[in-house]
Amino acid sequence: MLRSINQSLSRTVFSVPKYLPLAIKHARILCFRHASNNTKPELTSVRYNVQRGPYSKVTDNHVQFFDGLLGQGRVLTDPDECESYNIDWIKMVRGASKVVVKPKTTEEVSAILRYCNENRLAVCPQSGNTGLVGGNVPVFDEIIISMKLMNNIISTDELSGTLVCQAxxxxxxxxxxxENVNLMMPLDLGAKGSCLIGGCVSTNAGGLRLLRYGNLHGNILGLEAVKANGEVVNCLNTLKKDNTGYHIKHMFIGSEGTLGIVTKVAIQCPPLPKSINVAFLGLKSFENVLKTYKAAKRELGEILSSCELIDKTSLEACTTALGLKNPLDTGSNDYEFYVLLETSGSETHHDEEKFARLLEKLLEEGIISDGTLASEPTKIKNIWTLRESLTQAVMYDGYVFKYDISMPLPEFYKIVEILRERLKDPRIVRIGGYGHLGDGNLHLQVSIPTYAEDIASQLEPFIFEYISKQRGSISAEHGIGFKKTKFLHYSKDKSAIQVMRELKKMMDPNGILNPYKVLDPL
Incomplete structure (x- = not known):
């Protein structure tokens, strides 16, 4: 048995052509370009029957003001140039904005918002446009404030591990x-090549290593934000401990641009690990998945940095659409689930021994059926490429209903099985799930060739009702955006929603900041 275990664990990790990570990194752009040559999603206001709020229409005089403020090239009005800003990358929602402005400084953001507030012009803050709930594109003709040019790193303190940068x-x-100063970001996302830090903060993005480093509420030391009336709120603290009154920064973290626009952030950055190990495991049941996670927490302790689940259906999207190879593929492909475990530590020999003992034990007990362990950077990157490509891969199926939810671990995968029983429509290409098992975050996906209202009505509100009964959350890390506003009550008590409304009214009395998002219009 020991020899077979060692042979299994020493299997060479699949090779990936050197150009493939770059291709995967830009798959989002390629998917968008391919789709935009054929069809565009229906206007959000039409598909979801939304009534426009009491906002002014953009005129030539408004455009002239922005031109005078920002200068040539930083105000887009050409329909072709504006189109990509109006459509989210998964082609779920589409706005009709005719103006995109690109500030470079907090002062410019302040002037834009002050003018828009005085003229009752609605705005839509936009970062990397990598959101998945429609919070990052307009619903009607809101002025898009693109943050892409506010990209300066302001300071890096190696001693305290603090980074200050624009949003x-x-x-x-x-x-x-x-990496140049042996530090790392506490946040890691599949969309890291496109997403902007301000958008991550504004949605309280979770990511792949929340298990080890926590969420952004704990890692953001301070921030700067601009209110709807143009006032700048300076909470750009860089101290780890500051117990002086209300923590105003937390109002903006996760508020999705509805209370103010984040312009600068101060981030606590942990030391770069000296030793990283990744295991890719094949399992035959979800019960064994839970046993694996429990054993990993117990045996790996403080060095466990990630525990990811991929089901067979989701992995097949990667191997089919993107040509990536399953590192455990022996031809039978009979594993129903795959688990990716990562450790981040400071002593290579100690960490590898610890990891190997865990995997040997899991194999001996029949909990895992196969596995491969990697410590070489290229092989680690290849395994993570497989995990990070899942969202892009399933886009090749057509239209995807995506749900970012959190569930108690015993109930983590049941919703996938329930939907497979509930939906027997021959148009359905795939129903699968993957996600961050370590923090209870499941990414549920139902894909069909094109959007269909009758399929949507079978999914919603059924999914949210089920989640609520299990005491889960309808949004684990992507926020509420546009798509989930009317379902917020499934996860938030009405008393909490009322406080949210009061905060919104206080911070943005004219409602110009990212309207139709987070809170369902009264």
């Missing part, structure tokens, strides 16, 4: 910058 910095660029 438009790309997450992957911040990672590369910090």
């Amino acid at each position: 438009g910095c790309i997450l992957e660029n911040l990672e590369k910058h910090l």
Whole structure:
């Protein structure tokens, strides 16, 4: 038995052509371009029957003001140029904005908002446009405030591990910058090559290593934001401990641009690990998945940084659409579930021994059926490429109903099985689930060739009602956006929603900031 275990664990991790990670990184763009040559999603206001709020229409005088403020090239009005800003990358929602403005400084954001508030012009803040709930594109003709040009790193304190930057910095660029001083971002996302840190903060993004480093509410030391009336709120604290009154920064973290626009952030960055190990495991039942996670927490302790689940259906999307190879594929492909475990530590030999003992024990007890362990950077990257490509891969099926939910671990996968029984429509291409098992976050996906209202009505509100009964959350890390506003009550008590409404009225009395998002219009 020991020899077979060692042979299994020493299997060579699948090879990926050197150009493929780059291709995967830009798959989002390629998917959008391919689709945009054929069809565009129906206007959000039409598909979801939304009534326009009491906002002014954009005139030539308004455009002239923005031109005078920002200068040539930073105000887009050409319909072709504006189109990509109006459509989310998964082609679920589409707005009709005719103006995109691109500020470079907090002062410019302040002037834009002050003018828009005085003229009752609705605005839609937009970061990398990688959102999945329609919160990042307009519903009607809101002025899009693109944050992409606010991309300066302001300071890096190696001693305290503090990074201060503008909100438009790309997450992957911040990672590369910090590597030079042996630090890392506490946040890692599949969309890191496109997403902006301000958008991550505004949605309280979770990501792949929340199990180890926690969410952004705990990692953001301070921030700067601009209110609807143009006033700048400076909470750009860089201290780990500051117990002086209300923590105003938390109002903006996760508020999705409805209370103010985040312009700068101060982030607590942990040390870059000296030793990283990744295991990719095949399992035959979800019961064994839970046993694996329990054993990993117990045996790996503080070095466990990630525990990801991929079901067979979701993995097949990657191998079919993107040509990626399953590292455990022996031809039978009979594993119903796959678990990706990662450790991040400071002593290579110690961590590898600890990891190997865990996997040997799981194999001996029949909990896992197969596995491969990698410590070499290229092989680790290849395994993570497989996990990070899942969202892009399923887009090749057509239209995807995506649900980002959190569930108690015993109920984590049941909703997938329930939907497979509930939906027997031959148009359905795939019903699958994957996600962050370590924090109870499941990404549920139902894909069909094109959007169908009758399928949508079978999914919603059924999914949210089921989640509520299980005491889960209708949004684990992507926010409420536009798509989930009318379902917020399934996860928030009416008393909490009322407080949210009061905060919105206080911070944005004219309702110009990202309207139709988070809170269902009264």
